[in-house]
Amino acid sequence: MKKLKIILEMIKFEHTLFALPFAFLGAVLGSLIVEGSWPTLFEWLWITLAMVGARSAAMALNRLIDAKIDKDNPRTAERAIPAGLISKSQSLVFISGSFLLLFFSAFQLNILSVYLLPVAVFFLTAYSYTKRFTWLCHVFLGVTIAIAPLGGWVGTTGTLYPEALLLFLAVAFWTAGFDVIYATQDAEYDRRNGLYSIPSRFGIARSLKIARSFHIVSFVSLLCLFFLSPLGWLYVAGVFIAGAIMVYEHSLVKPHDLSKVNVAFFPMNGIISVVMLLFTIGDMIL
Template sequence: MNNILKKLNDFSELVMFKHSIFSLPFIFIAMVVAANGWFGWRLFFLGILAAVTARNFAMAFNRYLDRDIDSLNPRTENRPNVDGRLSAKSILTFTLLNALGFIIVAAFVNKLALILAVPILLVIGSYSYFKRFSYLAHLILGVSLGLAPIAGVVAVSETITLWSICLSIGVMFWVAGFDLLYSLQDIDVDKKLGLHSVPSVFGAKNTMLFSKIAHSFTVLFWLLFVINSGSGAFAYLAVIVSAVMLSYEHYLVNKDFRKIDKAFFTVNGYLGIIFFILIIIDTIAN
């Protein structure tokens, strides 16, 4: 039993399971807005399973491909895919099982979800390749998590609405923006290994500027989401709070690069939760 629990913990560390908090709120935001309230326990559990299996697939596939890179980076050399705790075969098996699980879950949701399942997996899996030849990898990561709101509205209404696209684009810029800041930690390693991250190509100062621009677009598209969805005052408040929190995130990083972890995990984690809570309140109030 102890060995099983240890392996589960290793796989959890491999995919950084606790970071699922970044994607879960926005799929449920889309589902609440699409249903104009509670969408039912069935879709609730299917939504969790879809988000978790998709993210597990993307993270595990990335770790599988990045074994060589992670072993050369002091920040990542102790990850389970590098230090021998998990074999390449077990990681690949885990990746394929989660891909299959995502497709099966999509089949239980509806026909459009099933049709989109494989294309979604191809998109979220492509991030692992992009950073080897293009600094647009940060945007691809944003696209991967930005698919969550579209998946949410598809699950509820089997359609793709304008407001869900606006919400998704906002998530895309949000993720790309904070990934730019997070990647500042690896600027020297990326240069050494010839990886095409924005910091290694454009430098730290420009990277921080690009992140600010990305987060400005985040606020803009979330505002367009609220307008096009016909949401009320609490939804507008969610956008305002998000803008304040993103500004605080940049304040932390500008003040001290060592605050990147706090900016990345704490601020962004709470942002999604607060946004979700305010959307629920807005739905109840209206």
């Protein structure tokens, strides 16, 4: 249990909050649009467990794959694997268990969820390598996280509609935007060590502008969802609140002052995902 606690701290288990509300949003929206009903308790359960398994496997893999990089980076040298708090074999056991949870949960939902498992596993595994060859690694991470709302939609409906793809686009660029902000902390380290990122390629000032443009795409995508779905004014209010939080998030980080990156990264983005879920469900109830 002590080792498990260390692993959960290592993968920032609480950051599951980023993607889980959007998985629920995809489940609720898909179920109401396609089937005219709410997800069943059975579907809520297996979608939740699938998300926990997917994110836990991906983050533990990321820490395992990046162990050497983390050890050489002063900001990350104290992470569990480079610090020797857990072994690589213990991490592999946890990763295997997490993937098993994902697979078992998908099999409890529907056949399309099972068919799409290889795609999900590819992105969950491959994104950790992208920083080694492309500065578009942030977009790749965005696509990986954006599988969450698609998974929720597919899990409840066994289908894919244009609305699901708009939600996918919104989450992908929202994630890419805040990941660019987070990566500004390592811009100089990445540049010196041949790692690829938008901050190491374009500099911090231009990177923050790119992050803003990503978030504009995300905001517009969420707004367009209103025109393609039966969502109403309360959903739109949630979109504008999320947009205002994004603006505030960017106001916290300056090219010459990155001291508030962590505040911009976790609290703000956690609030955005919860706001979007609550306002969407509230709109549907009304």
